[in-house]
Amino acid sequence: MPKLPDVTKLTIPPPSDPLNVFPISWPKSPQITYDLFALAKAQAWDPEDLPWHTLTEAKISAEERLAIGYWFSVLGIFDAAAPPVFAHALIEMFKNKEEDGVRKCFSTILRDELNHEEVCRKATMACLPGSPYGPLEWTPKTALEKGAYNNIQWAYHNGARYWDGYVKAFDKYPFQEAFKRVSRDESRHARMALYLTKRTFPSLPQEQKEFITKQLRAGFIFLSLILFKPFPGKFWELPDTFVDTHDILQQAAQSGGLGILSLKAREDAWRNAMLKVKKTVEAYGIAFPAMPEVGLMGQEVAEEDLETIVPVF
Numbered sequence: 001m002p003k004l005p006d007v008t009k010l011t012i013p014p015p016s017d018p019l020n021v022f023p024i025s026w027p028k029s030p031q032i033t034y035d036l037f038a039l040a041k042a043q044a045w046d047p048e049d050l051p052w053h054t055l056t057e058a059k060i061s062a063e064e065r066l067a068i069g070y071w072f073s074v075l076g077i078f079d080a081a082a083p084p085v086f087a088h089a090l091i092e093m094f095k096n097k098e099e100d101g102v103r104k105c106f107s108t109i110l111r112d113e114l115n116h117e118e119v120c121r122k123a124t125m126a127c128l129p130g131s132p133y134g135p136l137e138w139t140p141k142t143a144l145e146k147g148a149y150n151n152i153q154w155a156y157h158n159g160a161r162y163w164d165g166y167v168k169a170f171d172k173y174p175f176q177e178a179f180k181r182v183s184r185d186e187s188r189h190a191r192m193a194l195y196l197t198k199r200t201f202p203s204l205p206q207e208q209k210e211f212i213t214k215q216l217r218a219g220f221i222f223l224s225l226i227l228f229k230p231f232p233g234k235f236w237e238l239p240d241t242f243v244d245t246h247d248i249l250q251q252a253a254q255s256g257g258l259g260i261l262s263l264k265a266r267e268d269a270w271r272n273a274m275l276k277v278k279k280t281v282e283a284y285g286i287a288f289p290a291m292p293e294v295g296l297m298g299q300e301v302a303e304e305d306l307e308t309i310v311p312v313f
Contacts, residue, residue, distance in 0.1 A: 019095040026100040033101025036192055040108035043188070045181050047118040055126045063144055064256025067249040069127030070148045071258060073135035074246075075226055076120040077159040082113035105192045112185040119178045144252075147245040154238050155225065161237065194280075201284035209286045216281070217289035217301040220274065224293070227270050229263065231293050233303055267294055 016022060058065075086109050093103045125131045129145065132138040136156070140149040204212075221235045230236045230243065254260045261269065271294040278288040278296070287299040 021091075021094040025097055027097055029099040029101030030195070032195055033099065033105055033192070036188055036195075037101060037104040037108060040105070040112070040188055043181075043184060044111075045115065047115050047122060047178065050119075050122075050177055052122055052126060055123070058257070060256045061252075063252045065127045066129070066145060066148055067252035068256050068258050069124045069135075070152065070249045071253045071260070072120045072123035073128070073152045074155050076117070076124070076135060077155055078223070078226060079113065079116040079120050081159060083110060083117055086110040086113055102192075102196070109189055109192070112189070116182050116185070119182065144248070147241065148249055150239075151242055151245050151249070154242055158225075158237055197280065197284075201281075201286070204284070204286075209284075212281065213287045213289050213299055214301050216277065217291070220289070220291060228266050228294070235303070270294060271296065 055068075060068075086106060090103065090106045090110060093106060124135050125133070128135065128138055129140075130138045135152050136149070138149075140146040218235070221231050221233070224231045225236065230238060230246075250260055274288075274291060274294065274296055278298070281288055288296075289301045290296065290298040
């Protein structure tokens with residue numbers, strides 16, 4: 001049996017970089033973070049279990065099927081960008097010794113976003129011509145297909161621009177169940193965000209509060225493509241042909257069974273969501289940006305200021 005070494009001869013390893021994930025620690029967290037982590041595990045779901053055959057076998061026109069594939073291709077700008085963003089955030093949380101419960105919650109957000117991205121993948125493969133493995137990996141033939149393809153190209157061009165900046169339903173098909181589960185996931189994410197808001201915002205310096213005002217404006221404009229309509233200005237680089245083609249395809253997707261709200265309904269829903277954000281940030285002395293596109297007053301943000309702001313994915 002080996003003999004225990006003389007403890008007076010033990011050596012201490014050299015110090016590690018403070019931002020290394022080691023040494024391991026589990027910084028204390030409020031119970032709410034563990035409750036949300038447990039809820040995420042209980043609500044776990046697999047996109048593979050949804051009835052995708054009802055979409056592939058649906059008796060809809062080629063134009064309607066194309067439009068549904070187009071809509072999910074555009075949605076992919078947001079949902080396909082989320083997994084790497086949250087993966088990076090999770091690494092940074094471990095490096096900075098963030099609260100254990102917060103890290104665990106972010107790990108479930110990463111998993112959720114992968115599920116949401118998978119819904120986009122399966123929908124586009126089921127609807128775009130040739131069942132492609134990517135929204136641009138097919139050859140358009142008709143005028144509508146060419147318009148849809150070009151719109152996707154431009155949408156992804158803008159997604160790439162802001163990714164570079166980051167680095168430097170209807171009761172048909174599987175969508176009713178998919179959107180219900182995605183909505184449930186996002187509700188949990190919002191509760192986690194609210195906890196971080198309450199923990200962080202009271203001590204923010206004025207400079208960061210002003211930055212948040214600009215970031216809110218940038219984020220709303222970024223989301224305008226899918227939640228309302230792309231706002232005019234320098235933020236979205238889109239050709240003159242984009243909006244008309246986008247509207248035609250959205251109408252076709254709606255007639256094909258995808259529960260896209262009318263433009264007026266989307267505007268009302270988005271305005272109400274913005275008002276909730278406005279109430280939250282103003283409680284901490286953070287100015288809400290003016291959003292004249294939906295009739296909301298606030299602090300004006302110069303378009304030039306947005307060029308240095310990375311929108312929230």
